[in-house]
Amino acid sequence: MGLIDNIKEYQHNFAVNSKKEKAYLSFLEQGFPNTKNEEWKFSSLKKIISNDFSIEDKGIEINTEEINHNSLNFNYKIIFVNGVLDSKPIIKGVKINKHVDESPSFSNAFSALNAAFSNTGYEINVDPNIIIEEPIEILFLTKNSSNNFIQYRNKIVLGENSQIKIIESVKNIGDQYCFTNMQTNIKLNRSSNIEFNKLQNNNDSQITIDETSLTQEENSNSTVNTLLFGGMFTRNNLNFAQNGEHCESNMNGVVILDDNEFGDNHTYMDHKNANCESNELYKGIYLGKSRGVFNGKIMVQPDAQKINAFQANNNLLVSDNASINSKPQLEIYADDVKCSHGCTIGQLDENALFYMNTRGIRKEDARAILTFAFASEALEKISINKIEDLAKDLIAQKLKVDLSF
Amino acid sequence: MLKIDNLKAGIEGLEILKGINLSVKKGEVHAIMGPNGSGKSTLSSVIAGNENYEVISGSISFEGEDLLDLDPDQRAHKGVFLSFQYPVEIPGISVSNFIKAAITEKRKVLGLEAMSAKDLLLKMKEKMDLLDMQKGYLSRNMNEGFSGGEKKRNEIFQMAMLEPKLAILDETDSGLDIDALRVVANGVNKLKNSENATIVITHYQRLLDHIIPDYVHVLHNGRIVKSGGKELAHELEKKGYDWITKEADKKWG
Ligand SMILES: Nc1ncnc2c1ncn2[C@@H]1O[C@H](COP(=O)(O)OP(=O)(O)OP(=O)(O)O)[C@@H](O)[C@H]1O
Numbered sequence: 001m002g003l004i005d006n007i008k009e010y011q012h013n014f015a016v017n018s019k020k021e022k023a024y025l026s027f028l029e030q031g032f033p034n035t036k037n038e039e040w041k042f043s044s045l046k047k048i049i050s051n052d053f054s055i056e057d058k059g060i061e062i063n064t065e066e067i068n069h070n071s072l073n074f075n076y077k078i079i080f081v082n083g084v085l086d087s088k089p090i091i092k093g094v095k096i097n098k099h100v101d102e103s104p105s106f107s108n109a110f111s112a113l114n115a116a117f118s119n120t121g122y123e124i125n126v127d128p129n130i131i132i133e134e135p136i137e138i139l140f141l142t143k144n145s146s147n148n149f150i151q152y153r154n155k156i157v158l159g160e161n162s163q164i165k166i167i168e169s170v171k172n173i174g175d176q177y178c179f180t181n182m183q184t185n186i187k188l189n190r191s192s193n194i195e196f197n198k199l200q201n202n203n204d205s206q207i208t209i210d211e212t213s214l215t216q217e218e219n220s221n222s223t224v225n226t227l228l229f230g231g232m233f234t235r236n237n238l239n240f241a242q243n244g245e246h247c248e249s250n251m252n253g254v255v256i257l258d259d260n261e262f263g264d265n266h267t268y269m270d271h272k273n274a275n276c277e278s279n280e281l282y283k284g285i286y287l288g289k290s291r292g293v294f295n296g297k298i299m300v301q302p303d304a305q306k307i308n309a310f311q312a313n314n315n316l317l318v319s320d321n322a323s324i325n326s327k328p329q330l331e332i333y334a335d336d337v338k339c340s341h342g343c344t345i346g347q348l349d350e351n352a353l354f355y356m357n358t359r360g361i362r363k364e365d366a367r368a369i370l371t372f373a374f375a376s377e378a379l380e381k382i383s384i385n386k387i388e389d390l391a392k393d394l395i396a397q398k399l400k401v402d403l404s405f
Numbered sequence: 406m407l408k409i410d411n412l413k414a415g416i417e418g419l420e421i422l423k424g425i426n427l428s429v430k431k432g433e434v435h436a437i438m439g440p441n442g443s444g445k446s447t448l449s450s451v452i453a454g455n456e457n458y459e460v461i462s463g464s465i466s467f468e469g470e471d472l473l474d475l476d477p478d479q480r481a482h483k484g485v486f487l488s489f490q491y492p493v494e495i496p497g498i499s500v501s502n503f504i505k506a507a508i509t510e511k512r513k514v515l516g517l518e519a520m521s522a523k524d525l526l527l528k529m530k531e532k533m534d535l536l537d538m539q540k541g542y543l544s545r546n547m548n549e550g551f552s553g554g555e556k557k558r559n560e561i562f563q564m565a566m567l568e569p570k571l572a573i574l575d576e577t578d579s580g581l582d583i584d585a586l587r588v589v590a591n592g593v594n595k596l597k598n599s600e601n602a603t604i605v606i607t608h609y610q611r612l613l614d615h616i617i618p619d620y621v622h623v624l625h626n627g628r629i630v631k632s633g634g635k636e637l638a639h640e641l642e643k644k645g646y647d648w649i650t651k652e653a654d655k656k657w658g
């Protein structure tokens with residue numbers, strides 16, 4: 001069989017001519033992307049989709065202890081347990097609901113699939129002028145009984161002058177393959193501000209497709225920090241569209257992968273209006289036989305003058321068997337634009353390692369310290385200390401050293 | 406303390422050290438001088454354990470133990486310290502975190518209790534005072550953007566913090582201005598005691614005016630071709646190396 005056949009079994013489950021059926025048919029027409037598709041050139045799903053997946057796995061019961069153990073234990077928590085909204089905080093000026101979008105839009109195979117099948121996710125509406133300093137933790141926790149394929153669909157709308165901070169993670173504690181296809185749309189109204197932290201620290205049975213799209217109105221400010229620390233296969237599509245002037249978009253990523261893990265970060269920055277700024281910094285660290293892909297596209301539309309766009313993707317290949325494909329893509333149609341980009345692929349500096357050794361720092365620790373130093377710049381935009389500390393601990397864990405950075 | 410016996414070492418088939426013999430006892434200061442390219446830095450790198458250099462034959466023992474068997478970090482834990490001729494920039498790590506990592510690891514290996522953050526800071530302050538360093542140093546990234554002289558001072562600061570038994574100072578004087586030279590040399594002198602030893606590599610007498618050597622050696626073409634007391638350095642300052650190197654070349658070809 002295989003996943004595509006599992007999906008085909010749902011032919012008769014959709015109301016004729018419904019939006020969901022259209023999405024379903026659109027997916028069947030497209031099929032899963034293969035490596036002939038330029039956007040998926042280095043990211044093969046072939047092996048993964050040759051497995052069977054259940055689309056309606058209800059999961060195994062998860063007890064409170066397991067929930068607490070997997071939660072980051074912030075005060076404000078939105079927790080989904082096996083797809084069901086289990087708890088949500090009460091915050092003045094913020095409406096939080098389980099999100100069921102009746103007319104989802106779709107533009108590619110995965111968004112079509114998500115539009116057809118998704119029946120869970122969160123919707124957060126922040127009232128105008130509401131500033132929430134305390135971060136909201138969002139956890140999607142599952143414990144599967146068979147290989148499962150889950151679609152989450154989320155939506156955040158920030159009212160004018162509002163501000164929130166999010167830390168989101170997806171985690172499966174079952175022992176079968178968990179394939180997550182998540183679509184998140186974030187709308188920033190005028191002068192609003194979001195810091196969105198994605199923690200992707202999964203084991204090697206997790207497959208993640210994540211598409212997060214932000215649309216920004218005038219004077220708004222967004223920061224998305226992606227912490228990709230583990231998972232068998234992760235593909236992130238992160239899209240920003242600036243619909244008004246004086247917007248700022250920041251995207252930072254730290255990728256640390258080991259063994260046979262694969263991580264792909266595709267970003268798309270669409271500068272549609274003048275006087276805006278974007279900053280992008282992704283740091284990749286590849287150990288073992290891990291593989292990475294970075295594809296960062298910056299588009300500056302004809303009327304988008306006085307744009308400042310910065311992009312850097314720096315990579316460290318710690319092992320000879322690791323690899324990275326890094327590709328910046330710039331399309332600039334305006335003339336008064338400051339745009340810089342750079343991509344580097346390197347190894348740890350042997351002279352620096354020797355220097356540290358002579359000061360009594362063990363090789364493994366010297367490597368870890370240099371590696372952390374390499375990554376640290378991309379952690380700077382995280383304003384939440386607890387997340388920064390967590391990231392540091394996870395990096396130490398990932399590098400297998402007992403150090404506090 | 407340190408005994409080097411007929412040491413031959415090189416890189417990629419090129420023999421740079423061609424039979425070095427040197428013995429350093431506790432409490433002594435040795436100066437090594439010699440023309441550019443004679444092998445002074447190579448010798449210090451080999452003592453510190455740089456794996457880029459291959460030891461062809463001979464031995465180095467430190468306090469009776471075979472040093473060549475140990476990794477650079479293990480040598481450091483035993484008390485060997487090298488002040489680099491060209492200190493390396495380590496972006497992303499502050500001076501204080503770097504030193505903290507070095508001291509924490511050394512104490513762990515030696516089975517000593519970890520030093521509290523407060524004690525560590527106090528000790529750093531004390532050593533910075535000794536070397537006339539400004540407080541701002543601690544939070545700057547290790548050697549990143551440091552001037553030549555600042556880098557050298559930072560080397561001696563690390564030495565002061567790590568309190569080695571054997572310190573090798575490879576051209577620590579180059580890059581230091583006249584006042585800094587005095588401050589740094591005084592710092593080195595203050596750290597000296599009857600239990601430790603120092604090897605000073607330099608081209609100039611002016612450092613040896615401050616750090617007075619018990620022995621002076623001339624390294625030429627991978628060999629120690631002349632040894633003497635502190636007056637040898639004065640003689641070299643006046644006459645250059647020619648009179649020694651010519652004789653040596655006759656002997657070794
Ligand atoms: N990594 C290396 N690769 C190639 N040659 C080297 C290397 N290291 C040292 N050498 C050579 O070995 C010789 C000795 O170099 P070394 O740096 O030890 O000299 P030095 O006495 O310290 O000189 P200086 O007074 O200029 O510092 C030189 O000819 C140098 O070019």
Ligand SMILES: [Mg+2]
Pocket residue numbers: 445446447490575576
């Ligand atoms: Mg030298």
